Amino acid sequence: MSDKPLMCPSSPWETPNAKVFGVVAGTVETPEVHYLKETLDATPELAAKLNGENPGEVFRVAAPCGKSSCQHHDGTAHKCTLVSRIVGTVPIMFVGRAPCAIRSTCLWWAQEGAEACKRCPKVITNPRVITERELAMAAQPPEAPHD
Template sequence: MKEINIEKAPFCPSARTELDNSIIYGAIGGTVTKPRVTYFKQPQPFTDKLLAKISPITPTEVFRIAAPCAASNCQHFDGKDCRLAQRIVEKLSVVVEELPPCPIRRDCRWWQQSGKVACIRCPQVITNNYNPSELMRELAEPASV
């Protein structure tokens, strides 16, 4: 995998653990139809020890994971912006009125790109949702540039 300079790359707030330098920054709760992320006070590195503790569950079933944005190596990146963030802002309902206490906000691509309008929708985003609504399925599909 291509190494990403984490000093310059903003964090993707909906990453997978396979990416270098991934961290966990929230736990997934709520219900199957209304999942919600509870954000940690401090992000934690994702480790093999943690993976062993949650096995056989996949990390994205229980955690929100961030990693340096893969930019052009990501199906959602259009060369300048994250199209996933754009679609989330355009199509998802607001789920919180105030900014959630997110520990990655300062370095988050969605925050840098869309600000509060992305953050007040973010707690409902689940990276690997095994029972997605039709809308969530549509949002996750890579859009053509």
């Protein structure tokens, strides 16, 4: 295995040394991650291209595993409990492995292998939460033109 630090593929946008490796696509009800051929640095310049959208909701980002500073890290077994739960509960989305630019350093791949990759496209790190007010506004028909 590479001696590079293992990367958590569900990192917050703000994490130091973060790399973008996927883009959230699909619909609000059924989002899915589309993978990039090459990673991009998670920079303010990249975020500025989103016209105000939250980069944490648009991109999947990988960054060095936070180990014991992360709530999902099992300090005893040195494992990511999040990916263990994902493999145990999330239905398979991909029969094979999703094409992925970070596989050689991915912590989830190192820990769970292909079982993680089969479910990874369904993992949305920072899901967009639509408020009831936004839903109500979206349901409003356009105003009739005034004479």
